[in-house]
Amino acid sequence: MDFPNAALGVSSSTRNIRHLPSSTPSLPRLRPMNKHDGPTEKYEVIIIGAGPAGQMLNLLLARYGLDHHSRLCIDSKSGTVKAGQADGLQPRTLEVFQSLGLADEILSQGCQMWEFAFWNPSTTHEDTIEQTSVVPVTEGIETRYPHEVSIHQGRIERILEENLSLYSRQGIEWGCKLLHVKMDESQDSQFPVVVEVEGKNGHRRTIRCKYLVGADGAHSTVRQSMGLQLKGDSLDSIWGVVDLVVESDFPDLRRPAAIHSATGSVMIIPREKIDSGESLTRLYVQIPGDIRLNGNHEAAKGWRKSVTLDHILGHAARALRPYTLQPKEGGAVDWWAVYQIGQRMVNQFSVKDSSGMDRVFIVGDACHTHSPKAGQGMNVSMMDSFNLAWKLLYAVNGITPDAARLLDTYHIERHTVARQLIDFDHAFSSVFSGKTTTTPENVPSHGLTSDQLREVYQAGIGFISGCGIEYPESLVVNKTSQASRIPIRGTNHLSGILCPGRRLANVVLKRYADGVPRNLHDEMPYDGRFRILVFTSNDLLDPRRTSALTLTTMGHSLLPTFPDTLVEQLVIHPTLNRRFTWLDIPLIVKHYSEMRLYHGIDQVDAYAMFGVDPTKGALVVVRPDGYVGVIAELVDVSRVAEYLVGCLGMKSGGSDGTKMPPRASL
């Protein structure tokens, strides 16, 4: 409606942008940017490569507030990819995209995969297959998105690039190729990394930066320039991969399916609808043959080159008997390739300067290569960047008191994950290719049962989903205190039980101020800030007991310690013995947490899910990337303070600890 008789209203200056999408507030800058002086082009961070890993890092830095004077992202390609390449997003990756406000199109237009089907040679009819089981893709995992999504990698890149335009005038510099990287501290110790690039027009230029990130893929120039090497073994099974619209009467064409047949293995991954209304299907097809070419790379290469699309489709059709499978019509094949499985990784994910500060990092395929079938590639790569981004920003903006130590944790955490990736992929690929020494007696000699594949899959589900990753002890993960001091019951971390180093699971809580059910993940978006979750005990309404005392200490002593906006407090309470108003709890709670006070036992019992005893409560610090940093008893504010001061320093710049808040019970 309109107001035909309206008097003229006044207006404030910002309302003219109210029709635009919301953007995330940037982080404070506590150290000035070194001014560009002299003729040399300089940035604080340069990112080489704009695939999913590079774009994720570039976008996050822009969202945190690093503008285009400070940040450059180049890629030798002319734009985002159009076909093929990695296409699966795992539950944890979906959680991260959701937190960044980027999941909507992926969830609604991608192909959701909730169930995995396993097929074996028929026990009754020779030379045919039969379904042995259908299992939920994320069985036993507490996750906001209990499924995977397959979607075109080019879409992911487009979504990242589009969101960048909300935060940065300057996009990616496409068509710009990295020639060489070196460290040179003698000329300019503030900007010790020297990069030579060649732009679209063939024009070469030299650029300096404080930090360089190589997201330039399996053939990484950054990695090679810095003398780092991919190491690992290479299996010799040859596989074909095809994206196409199929015509088939195979019953499990629309769910992911692992097919083990007498003539070889096939994996089916359903993909998204295309504009014709038809759905794409991805096939991974084992190409049978002599697999004893180990070591003879030339022979293997020659064999690989001889494999045609018709071979791949022929093998697929044979493996699926008694069902038929063929491309729907001429032109139904979108893309295909032939590859050999190999798992390799780099021993060191960063290179330090002479002072011990990490200056060059590598992320994604530059660090680790592996087979595509578990759909990990794009996920682990983007999560490398997600792990590095806030640490890099904290170093650049001077937020952390010990940048070198914080940056160290990138290698500590992501190298651990890469090791798991390689190990899992090795086991999964071996079983799927039928190459293992544990073949049971009752299995035909041509391979393994898909039951074994299922076992490997389910053992790895925490890793595959991304929700079971656990980072080791470091500056940002504190887990070494006596276990009895961590007030958490239960050990099934996949079901949500809290654990330092693991990501906080999502749960729906009812917000006090407006009665709106909220997803906890939406209440603490991954925007570069730390959060303290105060799980009060059921004594909250007694001002002389622990919950109220802790909240008072938090509000009056701890929270003011840190630079504004860097630490947010969420307060969760269990069921209490009566209704309450703001006046029944410490006044300071409304000041810091008016829209962050929740009933934790409404639709779901968050206390039970997280393993918090409602009679005791707990304090939990969650890092900017959603991982639990430290857990303390409700009374133990000083433990929280110690952890946060280690990561963030203090507002005044002091660090002698005299201002550190005491235990709430004092």
Next chain:
Amino acid sequence: MDFPNAALGVSSSTRNIRHLPSSTPSLPRLRPMNKHDGPTEKYEVIIIGAGPAGQMLNLLLARYGLDHHSRLCIDSKSGTVKAGQADGLQPRTLEVFQSLGLADEILSQGCQMWEFAFWNPSTTHEDTIEQTSVVPVTEGIETRYPHEVSIHQGRIERILEENLSLYSRQGIEWGCKLLHVKMDESQDSQFPVVVEVEGKNGHRRTIRCKYLVGADGAHSTVRQSMGLQLKGDSLDSIWGVVDLVVESDFPDLRRPAAIHSATGSVMIIPREKIDSGESLTRLYVQIPGDIRLNGNHEAAKGWRKSVTLDHILGHAARALRPYTLQPKEGGAVDWWAVYQIGQRMVNQFSVKDSSGMDRVFIVGDACHTHSPKAGQGMNVSMMDSFNLAWKLLYAVNGITPDAARLLDTYHIERHTVARQLIDFDHAFSSVFSGKTTTTPENVPSHGLTSDQLREVYQAGIGFISGCGIEYPESLVVNKTSQASRIPIRGTNHLSGILCPGRRLANVVLKRYADGVPRNLHDEMPYDGRFRILVFTSNDLLDPRRTSALTLTTMGHSLLPTFPDTLVEQLVIHPTLNRRFTWLDIPLIVKHYSEMRLYHGIDQVDAYAMFGVDPTKGALVVVRPDGYVGVIAELVDVSRVAEYLVGCLGMKSGGSDGTKMPPRASL
């Protein structure tokens, strides 16, 4: 990951757009567009006004396939609105936006309202107020979104305009003003509507069209040119409205609240966060004074003009005692206005040519004006367009056999809704302003209890939410058959029980092909197509019983009757006595409904919710806008056929009925 050893893949021509968001497929064109000849500028449809109603219509027509040669939308404003005006979206409107793929930003960045608080004068402390109840906003309503959302109208307009750019090279012609409309069949009976406009540069031009839609607001030039008149009464309560960031200790500031106090009424509507991180609040504030100015428009106008922002905020603060309320700081007030409540509407929503064909339509505020407090304006207006769009497209594209009769239903359906809107708003406003003759004895003479307001609100919840609208009998709503033939149990239509003329409620079903839980609304997006829902009975697996026979008749006789893609079949089955494969049901089901076959009793019992007996089943036709058109017994394919042929005609163009499919049981 990438494929370093990949052979070169082939590519299909469409894969280059796979990285873009999906778009909705357009509808078939069965009648050629009349070529533009001669010097006169011509379109098939012209829309005057690009507020929410005009933009919704323009976007839908573009999505259905009407390109910029056929369609023009002009607006005299220079762009979308920046502040004030309508800001509430109701549950049904959210369902429609979701179906169009436009709800994500609204749901995540708007302000969700789940609970409504009612406040009364305190029974114990004079001159103060106390909370009497907090009720769910959509109590008793089965809806996908059990809440309202408040959000800037400019954002809605921006979202609609952005989506338009996916479908149409040509956007809205801003700064172009309508001068006059007339009907002139003598010169060009194909394009009988003549429009004179003045563009940005002052250049006047004359344009002809087949159909004209006036979405040009309360002062509609289209309405005035066609001699239609707004009629109704005008109450004289004066209200102030303010959007601002408040500082207040009122406990229900973050939920919508109706406050009845001794000094006047206030309504609080929480709004979305702005970029500062603060939340806007909308206040509707009753300005007390002599309300017996009825009839003396000049006096009322003078009084209105004397009301200032300070008056409004002063009255609000007084009504809220003992709580305080003030603007947060200088500049916190975003927009304010003063208005008087009035309910008026037009008797006829369209104007016919001499042949009886509707040629000029009005939608939105041009048809009906009312008070803003129930948050209906933008909703009813956009739903006017949503109702008209597919009918207009069917007429233009020659899809329907009787365009005049189909277009008639726009007035039949939306005039009914407008009448309800006016009646509801009158009742709600009267109670809220304290002007009714039913004041109980125990209530102070200065007004009413909010209990009465709550009663009016809850009686109107079906209408307010938009989910309880019921269209009357017409070509597109068939409800006159003997009630015993409609195989539906139950009458609580707000809880989801099926009823011709009401919208089909959403429910989650498990899809057979891939085991993915799907929202029924997402499976039948409002894209201009009719859907037949076959609720099979539990005899599905017996090929000689009704379910299988009906599905066979549907697939072999009925579905091929209609132009391709215009009618989709969804098949829902109850729990059966065994697992089944595609081979256990009629083969034709997979052909038409491979991705539209669902288990209807998985997480939710859809049969119970819709009132379908699992031992009997039912056939349900859903219109392109999501409203139930007809319900038939499972055996009665001919009833479905009759309804659809009336709306759509038949593929061959024949209409003698001889090809119409028989009863399934023949």
